[in-house]
Amino acid sequence: MLYLITFTLIYLAITIYLSYLGFRKTISVSDYLLAGRQVHPVIMSLSYGSTYISTSAIIGFGGISALYGFTMSWLAFLNIFVGVWLAFVLFGKRTRKMGKALDAHTFPELLGRRYNSRFIQGFSGFIILFFMPFYTSAILISISRFIEVYLKVPFTTAFLVFLLINACYVIWGGLKGVLYTSVFQGAIMVVVMVVVGITTYASAGGVINAHRELMSLTEIIPKELIINGHRGFISFPEMGSPVWWTVITTFILGVGIGVLGQPQLNVRFMTLKSDRELNRSIPFTALYILLTTGIAFAVGVITNLMFYKHLKILSIEAVAGNVDKIIPLYIDKFYPQWFVAIFLVTLMAAAMSANSAQFHALGASLSRDIFEQALLKGKSVAETTIITRVGIVFSIFATLILGLTMPEGTVAKATAFFFGLCGSTFVPTYFFGLYWKRATKTAAKASILTGFFSFLFWTIFFHESESKLLGICRLLFGKDTLGGHPFNVIDPQIFALPVSCIVFVVLSFFTKPVDEGVLKKAFRHI
Amino acid sequence: LAFTDILIFLGYVLTPISTFFCILYGILNWNKGV
Numbered sequence: 001m002l003y004l005i006t007f008t009l010i011y012l013a014i015t016i017y018l019s020y021l022g023f024r025k026t027i028s029v030s031d032y033l034l035a036g037r038q039v040h041p042v043i044m045s046l047s048y049g050s051t052y053i054s055t056s057a058i059i060g061f062g063g064i065s066a067l068y069g070f071t072m073s074w075l076a077f078l079n080i081f082v083g084v085w086l087a088f089v090l091f092g093k094r095t096r097k098m099g100k101a102l103d104a105h106t107f108p109e110l111l112g113r114r115y116n117s118r119f120i121q122g123f124s125g126f127i128i129l130f131f132m133p134f135y136t137s138a139i140l141i142s143i144s145r146f147i148e149v150y151l152k153v154p155f156t157t158a159f160l161v162f163l164l165i166n167a168c169y170v171i172w173g174g175l176k177g178v179l180y181t182s183v184f185q186g187a188i189m190v191v192v193m194v195v196v197g198i199t200t201y202a203s204a205g206g207v208i209n210a211h212r213e214l215m216s217l218t219e220i221i222p223k224e225l226i227i228n229g230h231r232g233f234i235s236f237p238e239m240g241s242p243v244w245w246t247v248i249t250t251f252i253l254g255v256g257i258g259v260l261g262q263p264q265l266n267v268r269f270m271t272l273k274s275d276r277e278l279n280r281s282i283p284f285t286a287l288y289i290l291l292t293t294g295i296a297f298a299v300g301v302i303t304n305l306m307f308y309k310h311l312k313i314l315s316i317e318a319v320a321g322n323v324d325k326i327i328p329l330y331i332d333k334f335y336p337q338w339f340v341a342i343f344l345v346t347l348m349a350a351a352m353s354a355n356s357a358q359f360h361a362l363g364a365s366l367s368r369d370i371f372e373q374a375l376l377k378g379k380s381v382a383e384t385t386i387i388t389r390v391g392i393v394f395s396i397f398a399t400l401i402l403g404l405t406m407p408e409g410t411v412a413k414a415t416a417f418f419f420g421l422c423g424s425t426f427v428p429t430y431f432f433g434l435y436w437k438r439a440t441k442t443a444a445k446a447s448i449l450t451g452f453f454s455f456l457f458w459t460i461f462f463h464e465s466e467s468k469l470l471g472i473c474r475l476l477f478g479k480d481t482l483g484g485h486p487f488n489v490i491d492p493q494i495f496a497l498p499v500s501c502i503v504f505v506v507l508s509f510f511t512k513p514v515d516e517g518v519l520k521k522a523f524r525h526i
Numbered sequence: 527l528a529f530t531d532i533l534i535f536l537g538y539v540l541t542p543i544s545t546f547f548c549i550l551y552g553i554l555n556w557n558k559g560v
Contacts, residue, residue, distance in 0.1 A: 073537035081544040085551065093559075236530035275559025279552055286548030294541055 003341035011345045018181045041277045045284035048268045050186035054354030055142035055347050058296045060411030063323035065300030066315040069233030076294045078256030084286045092269040094434040097525035099270035107263035108369040114433040115441045116518045122374025125365035133398035136358045138414035143351045146328040167396045170359040185349035190291050192346040197295035200302050242489045249491035250416045258419025261426035264361040303330040322408045359392045366391025424451040424496035428504040443507035451500030458492035
């Protein structure tokens, strides 16, 4: 306990000091929302990385790796190739240039101004405001599970206390405060994850030995998982089996592709002053992702070996089926108490850096996208910062309600849900807006609406893990899902993203192009 | 090697390769973009 109090106080003191530094330098709206568009590449890469990789990745997806094995290494690959290289080079450069040309301050504002549509900006803001809390609560559940295991306090108490700490931190200061602290938080995460990775493999007898011993654990995998297609921790699941569809479409592709439509990440590209800074950010961000998610996923799988060596059971059995508790229990059981305290502070850093960026995007969605654009028809008001904070408070309450009502073991699922929703709704409109001058306002509106509603339709009526939970399908049709295998295990994004893409392309050919003046302005730097 | 083993092996290999690719891209374009 003494370790925890000491490390937490040191961490909070540094965080508050850095927040204050950022707060002092926040003068204009552009400073508040985009850190003045003058961010250093290393700061950009660490802040992007620590926003992207949160406690959800370490706790939620680390737990999923413990359950499904090294198949999850494909997500680490997509996190780097799609989440860094494609996102920065294909999307980031044009986002930065177009954002500057259109004087856009938020992701919905970029889309709205590119297509000259207040509806697109307002509706995108609405989606962020009402659905991002699923992701913010997943992040808070992760750290609350760790506090629950480590301090033996009830989950609800842990959740409420940490939400309160986070809320105080976020409401104060703009993006500059968030950027400064996320660099510090990102640095802590890298160091601690590297230590966890090295010590885990050392305890397991080295890389080769660990992987060899994992092969022998295949025999004791629970029968239910084997029936559903699990083929061991170092084998891919059986092609076409329920486990295969779930791992590939929800956890790997859902997050791997959905990252391209994440508003709180895309706004980061608009904080840089030139493409040179963006080019220089790429290596640091890729390394950061490798050293955080790559290690978290590998450690997740190796926990099975550690639990089997000491308790003769697999990780999933040690936590009675709650995957969100695997990493917390592993750290608590196999590391000295002073290190457990440091790991908790690391999770605190991961949660605060990701949550602060999300709450920031949520607040901006209410003030800039919904209030100023959709309700006041583009009239700028002096109360923007106050309304942003109202948005943050609203999202904190939404997070609180969701966090306390979502069932156990849903961190990775809730994360994949939000990533998939953003991918289906925003990616076609975003991509074509950056690259295709023929892309029309009508097509963009239709694509966003189609992506959004088809994703929700599949979630409510087909994807069994959510449709069963929501109960709407059972209420209307007397069964949990309208589709048999494999439709009940295919992620909604796999259905909704192609549909919204097709709608966009077809309608663009048959509807009136965006006004020439708007296009000229949008593409002026490209 | 079974096809599923090859897929797992690819997952192992592609992660560091993509990181190396990103580092190389950053170095080759270090002064470009102004």
